[in-house]
Amino acid sequence: MTGRATRRSWFIWFAAVTVYLLAVFHRTSFGVAGLQAADRFGVGAAALGTFTVLQVGVYAAMQIPTGVLVDRYGPRRVLTAAVFFLGLGQILLAVADSYPLGLIARAVVGFGDALTFVSIMRLIAAHFPGRQYALLAALTGAIGYVGNLAATVPLGLLLDGPGWTPTFLAVGLVTALYAAVVALRVKDSPPGGPAPVRGRVHPKLLGRQVAEAWRTPGTRLGFWVHFSTMFAPNVLTMLWGVPFLVQGQGYPKSTASSLLIVFVFGSMIGGPFVGGLIGRRPSLRMPLVGGYIGVAAVIWAVLLGWSGTTPMAVLVPAFAFLSLGGPASMIGFALARDYNPLSRVGTATGVVNVGGFVATTISALAVGVLLEWTGGAFRLALLSVIVVLALGTFRMLVWWRRTRAVLFEAEARGERIPVQIRRRRWDAGAPLPVSS
Numbered sequence: 001m002t003g004r005a006t007r008r009s010w011f012i013w014f015a016a017v018t019v020y021l022l023a024v025f026h027r028t029s030f031g032v033a034g035l036q037a038a039d040r041f042g043v044g045a046a047a048l049g050t051f052t053v054l055q056v057g058v059y060a061a062m063q064i065p066t067g068v069l070v071d072r073y074g075p076r077r078v079l080t081a082a083v084f085f086l087g088l089g090q091i092l093l094a095v096a097d098s099y100p101l102g103l104i105a106r107a108v109v110g111f112g113d114a115l116t117f118v119s120i121m122r123l124i125a126a127h128f129p130g131r132q133y134a135l136l137a138a139l140t141g142a143i144g145y146v147g148n149l150a151a152t153v154p155l156g157l158l159l160d161g162p163g164w165t166p167t168f169l170a171v172g173l174v175t176a177l178y179a180a181v182v183a184l185r186v187k188d189s190p191p192g193g194p195a196p197v198r199g200r201v202h203p204k205l206l207g208r209q210v211a212e213a214w215r216t217p218g219t220r221l222g223f224w225v226h227f228s229t230m231f232a233p234n235v236l237t238m239l240w241g242v243p244f245l246v247q248g249q250g251y252p253k254s255t256a257s258s259l260l261i262v263f264v265f266g267s268m269i270g271g272p273f274v275g276g277l278i279g280r281r282p283s284l285r286m287p288l289v290g291g292y293i294g295v296a297a298v299i300w301a302v303l304l305g306w307s308g309t310t311p312m313a314v315l316v317p318a319f320a321f322l323s324l325g326g327p328a329s330m331i332g333f334a335l336a337r338d339y340n341p342l343s344r345v346g347t348a349t350g351v352v353n354v355g356g357f358v359a360t361t362i363s364a365l366a367v368g369v370l371l372e373w374t375g376g377a378f379r380l381a382l383l384s385v386i387v388v389l390a391l392g393t394f395r396m397l398v399w400w401r402r403t404r405a406v407l408f409e410a411e412a413r414g415e416r417i418p419v420q421i422r423r424r425r426w427d428a429g430a431p432l433p434v435s436s
């Protein structure tokens, strides 16, 4: 969309972003429900970890299919299915009384979650002008954290009060019923805008759609931006932050959990700031990513090099800065939006979203394996974060130069390009990607 966003666009976004809030609430609900789940299903820590791995696995595996579905059937249908499956998963969890049933319920939640984010990004691309995309994407991310907050103390109170079955039944039913609001209120495109092209789904054509998105240098750059920026905050908040602070640093568990809230507030505040800035000045996108990665590398060096317990005065600002990785990763989606036609934005967004989750999985597994090998040496194990960061940064720089080369070519042909850039020393000899 090139004109102005209307009140209708904002209503549609609001109806859609509520689904993301619900998705993040359900995604993170095992943070407080984990202990009760262990009791209910009679399982230990390792089996409990399987819930998270399964949920993230389903989420990551579904990203590209989700993008294709969104481009094919439109975000309204996919988002309606998303909220329905999120609710269904929690209803199943409410009545599940065995470990396998609990796992199935969580996989259904992961499936609904996987359908959510890409649909909302596609709605934003259709209903808002390009310059507002980054801000709306960042606001969406920030609102997701409200769901994360709701899944802490409020959900804990509900589980301690009414208990497991009434709580999950209630949140599941409310969520599933919200599918009606999405189906009625959300529209795929503004009046007169292009509708998704439906018809028979031909696997060959779908494969071509994914291949074209992947071959587009801007998508690939977005993938590596997402890969490099969002995994470290994820690894800390989803898995290794509390063990690092408790076993590695000697802080009490309650202090460690409270410290991780810095990530929630950092992203909620930083997201709209980063989004607003890059919406006004798209040429700042890559310098911001570069600046974030540079400072993050220094922070990791300080955290891992500190002898003895790292003081709070260092941890709090360090975590506050690292929390900006989430908002910075949204730059990856802005690149997918700018460098793909609207008919392929869903697929390209799905491709980009795989980046951060692949990096999170690699890094979380590597930390676990290294902890086992070293007998719990957190500083050595967390070095793997720096290795993943270096790999992501290297690939990102490769695709940054290639994307710039393609832009210069397009400019020379007199085509409209998404950002104005000046040729620099490092652009000399940058190869054009084979497909362009």
Ligand SMILES: N[C@@H](Cc1c[nH]cn1)C(=O)NCC(=O)O
Pocket: 117, 138, 140, 141, 142, 144, 230, 267, 271, 325, 326, 327, 329, 330, 353, 356
């Ligand atoms: N980059 C995250 C979202 C985000 C925004 N601010 C902080 N994090 C992302 O890719 N999210 C995908 C999802 O499904 O949540």
